Amino acid sequence: MAILAVNDLSASYGGERVLGPLSLSLASGERVALVGRSGAGKSTLLSLLYDEADASTAFMPQDLGLVDTLSVFHNVYMGQLDRHSVLYSLCNLLFPLKKPRREIQGILDELGLGDKLREPAGELSGGQRQRTAVARALYQQGSLLLADEPVSALDGPLARRVMAALSQAYPTSVIALHDVDLALAYSDRIIGIQDGHIALDEPSGRLTTADLQPLY
Amino acid sequence: MLRSRTGLTTLAFIGVALACLPFSDLAITTLNPWQELERLLYGLLTPDLTATNELFTAFTRTLAYAFTGVALGAVAGFLLTTVFSSRLVRAFCAFIRSIHEIFWALIFLQCLGIHPLSGVLAIAIPFAGIFAKVYSEIIDEADPLPARAAPKNTRRLLRYFFTQVPEAWPHLRTYTAYRLECGLRSSAILGFIGLPTLGFHLEAAFSQGYYSQVGALLLVFYLLIATMRLWLRPRLVPVYLAAAPFFLGEGMPIIWGNVTRFVTQDIVPQPLREGEGWEGLQPWLTDILANQALPGIWNTLLLTQMALVATGVLALLAFPLISTHFAGPVRRTSGHVLLVIARSTPEYILAYILLQLWGPSMLPAVVALALHNGGIIGHLVGRMSDEVPLRQGAPTGFNRYAWELVPRVYPPFLAFLFYRWEIIMRETAILGILGITTLGFYVEGAIQEIRFDRAMVLILITALLNIGVDALSRRIRAWLRLKTRPTCEA
Numbered sequence: 001m002a003i004l005a006v007n008d009l010s011a012s013y014g015g016e017r018v019l020g021p022l023s024l025s026l027a028s029g030e031r032v033a034l035v036g037r038s039g040a041g042k043s044t045l046l047s048l049l050y051d052e053a054d055a056s057t058a059f060m061p062q063d064l065g066l067v068d069t070l071s072v073f074h075n076v077y078m079g080q081l082d083r084h085s086v087l088y089s090l091c092n093l094l095f096p097l098k099k100p101r102r103e104i105q106g107i108l109d110e111l112g113l114g115d116k117l118r119e120p121a122g123e124l125s126g127g128q129r130q131r132t133a134v135a136r137a138l139y140q141q142g143s144l145l146l147a148d149e150p151v152s153a154l155d156g157p158l159a160r161r162v163m164a165a166l167s168q169a170y171p172t173s174v175i176a177l178h179d180v181d182l183a184l185a186y187s188d189r190i191i192g193i194q195d196g197h198i199a200l201d202e203p204s205g206r207l208t209t210a211d212l213q214p215l216y
Numbered sequence: 217m218l219r220s221r222t223g224l225t226t227l228a229f230i231g232v233a234l235a236c237l238p239f240s241d242l243a244i245t246t247l248n249p250w251q252e253l254e255r256l257l258y259g260l261l262t263p264d265l266t267a268t269n270e271l272f273t274a275f276t277r278t279l280a281y282a283f284t285g286v287a288l289g290a291v292a293g294f295l296l297t298t299v300f301s302s303r304l305v306r307a308f309c310a311f312i313r314s315i316h317e318i319f320w321a322l323i324f325l326q327c328l329g330i331h332p333l334s335g336v337l338a339i340a341i342p343f344a345g346i347f348a349k350v351y352s353e354i355i356d357e358a359d360p361l362p363a364r365a366a367p368k369n370t371r372r373l374l375r376y377f378f379t380q381v382p383e384a385w386p387h388l389r390t391y392t393a394y395r396l397e398c399g400l401r402s403s404a405i406l407g408f409i410g411l412p413t414l415g416f417h418l419e420a421a422f423s424q425g426y427y428s429q430v431g432a433l434l435l436v437f438y439l440l441i442a443t444m445r446l447w448l449r450p451r452l453v454p455v456y457l458a459a460a461p462f463f464l465g466e467g468m469p470i471i472w473g474n475v476t477r478f479v480t481q482d483i484v485p486q487p488l489r490e491g492e493g494w495e496g497l498q499p500w501l502t503d504i505l506a507n508q509a510l511p512g513i514w515n516t517l518l519l520t521q522m523a524l525v526a527t528g529v530l531a532l533l534a535f536p537l538i539s540t541h542f543a544g545p546v547r548r549t550s551g552h553v554l555l556v557i558a559r560s561t562p563e564y565i566l567a568y569i570l571l572q573l574w575g576p577s578m579l580p581a582v583v584a585l586a587l588h589n590g591g592i593i594g595h596l597v598g599r600m601s602d603e604v605p606l607r608q609g610a611p612t613g614f615n616r617y618a619w620e621l622v623p624r625v626y627p628p629f630l631a632f633l634f635y636r637w638e639i640i641m642r643e644t645a646i647l648g649i650l651g652i653t654t655l656g657f658y659v660e661g662a663i664q665e666i667r668f669d670r671a672m673v674l675i676l677i678t679a680l681l682n683i684g685v686d687a688l689s690r691r692i693r694a695w696l697r698l699k700t701r702p703t704c705e706a
Contacts, residue, residue, distance in 0.1 A: 055368040065365030069382045081374050082367040089374050133365075140367060 003028045003144055003172055006052050011044050011196075019044045019196040026144075026174065031167060033187035033204070034176040036215050041196040042176040046148050049174060055082070058140040058170070062148040064133040068122030071096075072113065072132050075121050076104045079140030107135045110165060112158065126153040134162055138169050145170035149178065160185075180212045221696050222630055233525035236518045242582070245575030252573045259427025263435050270417060273465075275436060278403045278413040280463035281332070283456050285339025286399035290392050292340065293347025298376065300352040313345030314682035316642045317402045318564075318649065318656075319675050321409055322663055327478035329471065332464035335411040339402050343395065350391060351384075358383035393448060397441060401562040404437065408564065409649070412465055418565065422572060434561070441560040482668040489669070504670055508662075509677050512648070512655035516681065519578055519654055520641045523585035527640065528633050530590030531597060534558075535625070536617055538598035541606060555598075558591025563643050567650055576651045584647075585640055593632045601625050631698035638686040645678045655681070 002025045010020030019041040026032060034042045043062055050059045058079065066075050073096050080100075081089060092100055101117070108114050111131045116124065121132055130153045137145060150166065151159040159179070163186045167173070177183040183190060184204055192200030192215040199215060218227060246252065265271070299305050321338035328334045362379040381388075407415025414433060421429035481489060487496030536542050537551025563584045570580030604624050610616060648656025655678045662670040 050364075057368065059365055061361060061365060063361055065359075065361040065363075067362045067379055067382045069385050070378070074378065074382075078362075078366050078378055080367070081378060082369040082371075086371055086373055090377060093377060136365070142367070 002026060004049065004053055006049065009045075009048055009052075011041075011048060017196065019048070022196075022198050024049075024191070024198070026172070029171050030189055031170075031172065031187045032174045032189045032191055033183035034174060034191050034193060035178070035180065035183050035212055036193035036199075038178065040193040040215075042193050043148050044196075045193065046146050046174065046176055050146050053144055053146065056142040057144045057146060058137040058142040060133050060137050060145070060147040060150055062152075062176075064129055066121040066129055066132060069120060071118050071120055072108065072116045072124070072135075073101065073104055073118065075132050076107065076135045076139050079136040079138075104135070104139060107138050111135055111162065127155075127158070130154060131162065134166065138165060141169065143172065145173035145175070147173065147175045149176055151182065152178065180209050183212070184209065222626060225630070225692065225696060229521070229528075230525055233522050236522050240518050240522065241577045242579040243575075243577045244579065245577060246573065249574050255425075255427050256430065256569065256573065259429075259431035260434065261431070262428050263432035264426070264428035265432050267429060267432070271432060271436060273412075274407075274414050274417045274433065275440065276463040277465055278400065278407075278437075279440075279456075280460045280465075281335045281339065281406065281411070281413055282396065282399040282403035283460035284332075284464065285336045285403065286343055286392070286396050287457055287460070288336065288340035289343030289399075290347050290395070292344035293351055294388075296344065296348035297352045297355060298373065300348055305348075309345040309348045310683055310686070311345070311679060313342045313349070314638075314642070314679040314686070315342060315675060316646045316678075317342055318405065318409060318646045319659065319678070321406050321411065322659065322671070323675070325410060326482070326663065326668060327475045329468045329474065330410055330412075331467040331470050333470065334467075335403070335406050335413070336464070338406060339399055343399065347392075347395070351388060354387045354391065355380050355384045357387075389450075393444075396448070397444060397560075400441065401560070405562045405564040408568065412467075415565065419568070422568070434565075438557055438560055442556050478668065483672045485669045485673070486667070501673070504673055508658040508670070509655075509674060511653065512645075512658045512674065513677070513681060515578075515652070515657075516641065516644050516648075516654040516678075519581055519585075519644045519647075519652070520637070520685075522578070523582050523589070523640050523644065524633065524637055526582055526586035527589040527593065527636065528629075530586045531593035531629065531633070532622065534590055534594030535598040535601060536621075538595065539601040539621070541601060541604070541616060541621060551598075555591045555595045558587050559595060561588060563588040564646060564650075567647050567652075571650055571652075578652060581644070581647045581650075581652050585643060589636050589640055593629065593636065596632055597625050597629050600628055627696070627698055630696060631693060634689045634693050634698070637689045638682055641685050642682055645681075 005023075005025040007023045008021040009023065011018055022045075034045065036042055046059075047061070050057060053059075067078075074093065077089075077092055077096075077100055084092075088097075091097060105114065105117060108117060111134060113128060113131050113135065116128060116132075121129060124132065130150065134150055137147065137150075145166065147166065151162050154162060159182060163182060166175070167186050175187070177186075184207065187204045190200065190202055190204050190207055190212070191198055192212065194215055200212075202211075218224070293309075296305060296309060300309070317338050320341055321334060324334035324337055328337075358380045362383065363375050366375055366379060404414040404418075407413035407417065408419055410416070414437060418430060418433050421427075421433065485497055485500060487493070487500045490496070534551075534555060538548055538555060540548070542548075566584035566587055567581050570584055574580050601621050601624075604621060606616070606620055610620055645655040648654035648658065649660045651657065655674060659671050659674045659678070662668070662674060
């Protein structure tokens with residue numbers, strides 16, 4: 001069953017076509033890795049997919065979309081803003097309540113950010129900021145994840161830990177990754193983007209690192 | 217250079233101001249203006265700080281009115297930002313901010329009497345209109361990405377409070393602190409129309425010729441504003457806010473019957489009140505228009521245009537005093553002191569003092585407006601000029617001023633000046649209360665004759681004039697492609 005399907009999707013920037021037209025269908029339970037050179041159109045594609053996706057979709061843009069003046073707690077809490085009443089959320093904005101605090105603390109511990117709960121996001125390092133955005137996606141517990149380079153600022157082992165956590169929480173996902181090995185390890189299907197078009201669309205099991213080289 | 221848009225605009229405005237001169241009364245009428253000035257300067261040099269009790273009350277009241285009024289205005293303005301996309305709300309905010317604090321106070325004094333609420337509301341209402349507009353502009357500039365990253369079904373209000381407002385928070389705070397300084401000035405001048413703030417004591421000391429007391433009041437006021445950074449700590453703000461209402465003083469009790477009468481009878485146009493209906497209204501309105509509104513508008517416009525150009529000239533002359541591109545720490549420090557004094561003295565107080573010294577004419581008003589506004593713009597332009605990178609071996613002295621700096625700071629300078637156009641006009645109207653025949657003169661006259669219906673019509677006309685100038689200024693700024701950040705303008 002398709003959880004997300006788009007037909008003849010295209011995007012232009014300044015009168016010049018940067019993406020498509022392309023069509024794409026995503027089945028429930030499919031983990032897709034988007035690969036390709038930077039500037040190929042991966043970010044544009046993810047953003048357009050998010051426009052089409054339903055309300056329970058978690059979106060992690062490349063620039064993360066963190067609110068620098070708010071604490072890590074608040075940035076993560078934002079993942080569930082649609083689930084609580086206005087009053088409850090406003091209370092949490094002023095005084096973080098115990099229950100969400102405990103849940104978020106658990107997620108942060110798993111990502112190695114356990115001691116940053118109260119830190120303003122603007123004072124974190126690049127890698128910590130990225131993990132905060134990952135924590136927000138994990139806390140959201142949606143049915144589909146659209147993530148743009150979620151681990152680009154993390155080193156090897158940590159990147160794998162974060163990818164593992166994401167794929168465990170989201171059986172269905174489209175994740176843009178420039179790291180070919182990570183892409184092969186954490187997906188069932190690979191879509192290669194070249195000059196705004198789909199240049200490759202194969203199950204990951206049939207591909208090797210060498211097959212993906214022409215895309216770069 | 218003169219053929220460019222900025223050049224043409226500048227020439228046009230100078231031309232208009234020059235054309236205003238022959239129609240304006242700019243005479244010095246007092247017999248010995250310089251002797252009075254000498255006595256005032258002597259008073260400033262020998263401030264009488266012995267009346268400590270009175271000084272203390274004057275300042276706690278001034279601070280309390282400012283804090284309470286600005287806080288109420290900020291909260292109301294902030295709440296209004298959530299509905300600011302509505303055209304009706306925007307028009308409402310433009311309207312309430314186009315009426316000067318003093319006019320609001322005159323209205324409230326008539327219905328609430330000399331009660332702290334009159335002063336607090338007089339500050340809170342126009343400030344709410346300004347806060348709503350500037351807060352919205354600041355919040356609109358926030359990065360939209362966090363709002364997009366929140367779940368799709370997030371309610372608009374939560375998206376607003378969790379993403380847009382926190383993003384804008386540091387700017388909102390800076391701007392609010394800046395407005396508090398404006399609130400202090402507004403609070404101080406409310407004393408001139410009878411509320412127990414600084415202006416009240418200043419007027420009393422002046423009229424009795426106690427120049428040393430005038431000196432003390434002014435010096436403490438400058439000190440208060442110059443040291444704001446030291447005492448206005450974020451952590452102390454809640455303390456000040458909690459304490460402020462207790463320092464407002466008692467005032468007279470509000471007589472609610474008066475309030476009702478004011479709203480249901482006093483401000484209803486006379487012909488309607490006396491049952492003459494719409495036929496009676498027309499001659500009544502024509503009379504106000506011909507004999508009060510038109511002369512008032514004419515003089516307000518004359519004074520505004522002259523003051524605007526004088527402000528510009530003064531700002532351009534003043535900014536090198538604080539610019540780091542001109543040598544001399546001694547001159548820069550004294551330049552800073554001069555500009556702080558110029559910009560922290562409300563134009564109303566300056567005009568009041570100059571009127572005492574030179575006698576009633578438009579000259580004291582023009583000079584007062586130019587000093588205050590020129591001080592503000594000179595300060596902003598001076599700071600901006602510090603960011604101009606000069607090449608090595610750039611000319612020095614006057615050539616540096618004329619060839620390197622002025623051309624670069626001219627567009628933002630014009631933006632600041634046009635932004636203040638409306639503010640200068642608001643002030644010009646108010647100065648009428650001091651006896652210069654601008655709109656405020658006729659408003660004050662109508663109030664003294666207990667014709668509040670006429671006063672309201674004249675206040676409405678003043679508001680419309682301000683809204684008109686604001687719109688014109690925005691057009692001109694758009695035509696000149698001028699941009700400024702809202703935080704450093706108003």
